[in-house]
Amino acid sequence: MELWYIQDYINEYKMGLKVKETIFQGKTRFQEITILDTYLYGRVLLLDGIAQLSEKDEFMYHEMLVHVPMFSHPNPEKVLIIGGGDGGASREVLKHPVKEVTLVDIDEGVIEVCQRYFSQLGRWDDPRLTVLIEDACQYISSTSEVFDVIIMDSTDPLPHGVAEPLFSPEFFEQAFHHLSPQGIMVSQMEPPFFDVDRVKKLWEGFNVFPIVKLYWGLVPTYPGGIWSYVIASKSQDPRRQERVPDFPTRYYSPAIHQAAFVLPSFLEEMLENQKRDEENFS
Ligand code: SAM
Numbered sequence: 640m641e642l643w644y645i646q647d648y649i650n651e652y653k654m655g656l657k658v659k660e661t662i663f664q665g666k667t668r669f670q671e672i673t674i675l676d677t678y679l680y681g682r683v684l685l686l687d688g689i690a691q692l693s694e695k696d697e698f699m700y701h702e703m704l705v706h707v708p709m710f711s712h713p714n715p716e717k718v719l720i721i722g723g724g725d726g727g728a729s730r731e732v733l734k735h736p737v738k739e740v741t742l743v744d745i746d747e748g749v750i751e752v753c754q755r756y757f758s759q760l761g762r763w764d765d766p767r768l769t770v771l772i773e774d775a776c777q778y779i780s781s782t783s784e785v786f787d788v789i790i791m792d793s794t795d796p797l798p799h800g801v802a803e804p805l806f807s808p809e810f811f812e813q814a815f816h817h818l819s820p821q822g823i824m825v826s827q828m829e830p831p832f833f834d835v836d837r838v839k840k841l842w843e844g845f846n847v848f849p850i851v852k853l854y855w856g857l858v859p860t861y862p863g864g865i866w867s868y869v870i871a872s873k874s875q876d877p878r879r880q881e882r883v884p885d886f887p888t889r890y891y892s893p894a895i896h897q898a899a900f901v902l903p904s905f906l907e908e909m910l911e912n913q914k915r916d917e918e919n920f921s
Contacts, residue, residue, distance in 0.1 A: 644675055648689050648795065649833045649862050656680060656690075663756060667748030669801050670794070674756050680860055682756060684725060686749065686794050692725055693860040694759070700827075700866060701727035702891040703856040703899065706884070708788050708825040708870055709735050710896060711877040715787040717741075719817070721775040721805060722793030724749035726761025732790070733765050734886045740768045741784070745801055747772045776804045779813045789814050791826035796841075808844040811871070815847045823872040824848070831855060831867040835909055838867060842910055845871040852877055853910055854899035856890065 642658040656677045663674040673685040681694030692700065705728055709715050716738040720728050724744035732740050744750060750770065753760055762768070771778065775793070796806040804810060806826075814824055824845075831838050831853070838853075845851045848871035858866040870877045878900045883893055902910075 644677065644683070644685070644690075646688070646690055646862070649830070652833060652862060654690075654862055656683065663752060665748065665752065667746050669746045670749070672748060672752050674752065683860070684753065684757070687797070687800075689795060690860050691794065692727060692757075694757070696857075696859050697725075697727050697760070699856060699890045700858045700861075701731045702888055703854075703866075703895075704728055704792060704825060704827060704868060705731035705790060706888065706891040707854060707868070707877065707896055707899065708790065708823045710880045710882050710884070711870070711872070711875050712787055712821060712823050713875075713881040715823075717784070717786045717788075717819075719743070719784070719786040719789045721779075721789065721791045722802070723790070725753040725757060726750070726763060728790055728792040729765075729768055730760055730762050732788075733762050733767060737767060740765075741771065741786075742768065743771045743773050743775045743778045745772070745774045774801070776810060779810065779817060782817065785817055785819050785822075787819050787822055789818060789822070789824040791824070793827075795829065796837075806841055806844065808846070811844050812847045815871075815873075818873060821872075821874055823870065823875055823877060825868055825870045828853065828867040828869045830862045831865065831906060832863050839909060842869055845869055848872060850874070850876065852900060853902060853906065855902070856895075856899055 644656045644658050646654045659676040665672050670686045675683045683693045684691045718732050718740045720742040729742050793802040793805050796803045851871045855867045
């Protein structure tokens, strides 16, 4: 009997992966955690039934989520990762000569399971990494820390889900006040072609920042195979690289950094703010 994982995160769209076996299934206080072994993508992490990453292409997502903001900043020393419990984002950040990385994830169950089943992900024993098990909404409203880069690597903003409050203008405004003058924030931004209204709403939530841009990259595991990211900064032009990699990367490159900001005109039109920013740099 064939076993399939069918993802129907987008109501009218389904994506399927043929499954060898279910490796882990469990429930924490916050979400259901499943790990599948699939023929095409290797191990896949599901949270509440939604694919978060696969062994095969997680590098594409984590390299683009992390290295575009990190190389746009002249000297990122203190970095905050919101979510990121699988360890992929922190693994990439720690490749940079940062001083401190704070990872705030609400669910230690995700961290524990990913440490057990995804050995290529985290660098959990790096002394520069501090892991806090906390709701990032609480954290951002109570911390006095100021960061150079904030990376939002949370689950999708499902209605009434734990991640939903993270995608609010209030949260982005609080994050803004916890960024240094050259501070940069990036967030995974949902599939740009399925849920244009949601992307637009999230985009507008970043209005507190003077500079907001959208970039995109391939992630075959995610709906439609393309993923978008929103990057917002206080003063830096995120298209300009301040430094280049001195470590190997498999997706990110200086050329990809530039190309990722080139959007199809229908997306540009959707984000009329994009033109507003051009004025900021003219
Ligand atoms: N890369 C994946 C993606 O783009 O969908 C997500 C990576 S990671 C698995 C997402 C993490 O966000 C989970 O570990 C989850 O526990 C965490 N998370 C969700 N809501 C949160 C909140 N309010 N505060 C802190 N972490 C949260």
